[in-house]
Amino acid sequence: MRAVFSRKEPKIEAKEFCVEKVIMLPAGEYESFTNHLMHRHDFIRENVDFMYEKDGVRHCLLVTGEGMEEGVLVESEGSSYARYFAFVPSVSGILEQEQAVKETQTLSMIKESGQEEQAGMVLS
Template sequence: MKVNFIRKPTPEELIPQDEFIVEKTIILEGDVFEGFIREPLNDYDFIKEHLELMYCDKEGIFHCLLVTSDKHDFGILVESEGYHYARYAAFIPLIKTKTEN
């Protein structure tokens, strides 16, 4: 298992603070997803095509895309703030239910 260590962390950096709603899951080919996680600040059509689904509401809840692939056990939450790249992004592990096995 891998984690990101944070140097001199604050409590807010250690414990997730932002609430979110996944508006749509985007499943990419494995190599395309790998390219996305290497270059999240590039413009992507799959983000551009779903701009209306991504925003932060009055309660501060992020409405976002979940971007993943069939070959990975994690995803990236994306809220682009109207841009075509992952302006806000968060790693999230994917949990399978018993019926998904």
């Protein structure tokens, strides 16, 4: 397991965040990304609209690698490199939460459209 250590910081300044999209890279490409955060990356450029700061919340990408437990939150602020990033030693909790949100949104959309009977679903 890995962690990022800071030196002589007066306090931890944790920020609120919202994962707008998960990017799953091949393991080798993920390692290259984490070793070259200041380089331009196509996957960041292609997803620039998902990354922004609003009302004190950083809306970001979660970048991880296939078979990896760790990941990096990225908010590029319009750039094609990781201008703001946060290392996440274990992404499983974030991924589980994102999956639960997607399932809730899907059920809500089905319920609102009245298609639950057509889909063979019983929603309460």
